[in-house]
Amino acid sequence: MTTSELLASRSVQVGTLKAAIFDVDGVLLASPHERAWREALRGFGDPERFTTAMYQADVAGKPRLSGARAALDALGVPDAAGRAAAYAVRKQKRLEELIAEGAVKAFPDALRFVQAVADLGWPMAVASSSKNANGMMRSIRIDSGQSLLDIFSANVCGRDLPRGKPDPAIFLLAASELHVDPSHCFVAEDAPAGIEAACAGHMAGLGVARKDDAAGLRTAGAKVVVTSLDDIALDELAEGRLCRRPA
Structure with missing residues (x-):
């Protein structure tokens, strides 16, 4: 649309x-979605630049892979399209850990x-x-x-x-x-x-x-x-x- x-x-x-x-x-x-996205960013981009405002504007509400690509694009990460899948997998792993911890x-x-x-x-x-x-x-x-x-x-x-x-x-x-x-x-x-x-x-x-x-x-x-x-x-x-x- x-x-x-x-x-x-x-x-x-x-x-x-x-x-x-x-x-x-x-x-x-x-839920710890935003935290998981931020903490999983290490190695892809600077977690300090992953702000709440950016999360709300570019990532929140989107399917996992789309959110990963949007976050990397917003941060200007080179080859965002090629790296989004790996970032999405790392975010999911961190999210599952946080859920298990009672977050x-x-x-x-x-x-x-x-x-x-x-x-x-x-x-x-x-x-x-x-x-x-x-x-x-x-x-x-x-x-x-x-x-x-x-x-x-x-x-x-x-x-x-x-x-x-x-x-x-x-x-x-x-x-x-x-x-x-x-x-x-x-x-x-x-x-x-x-x-x-x-x-x-x-x-x-x-x-x-x-x-x-x-x-x-x-x-x-x-x-x-x-x-x-x-x-x-x-x-x-x-x-x-x-x-x-x-x-």
């Missing part, structure tokens, strides 16, 4: 909301918000390009005794799709598996590429700015941007509208 097509898609009006789609890393979970935590506001949406009776999906997302969510227990993954009615994490975000394919697949028209879904995302994908799929983008990146999420087309999911007005959401709580 071209930049002009993405920009045009942002003007599309969504309908009354009645379903939710959640990205995982940075929205539901504080995955759920955001408390995310758990509260997911439960609130479930209490509305809405169908919910998780949609992440990461093949590690399912294992990480299974490790998180919620009050009912279920794992976090169990609360969702559809799961399209780690699917092999021809294109990653900002293409809307993963979110369109999630809406299809929820049996809800995309225009009636909102997507909670922390990365500009994910918000662009939501907009391209004619869905309302809920930007979660946990890393001082609200401006980038707004530029990408988010309908609402919050730093905590506690800031969403649940009474408005029950009526199908995505709004911030009054200050």
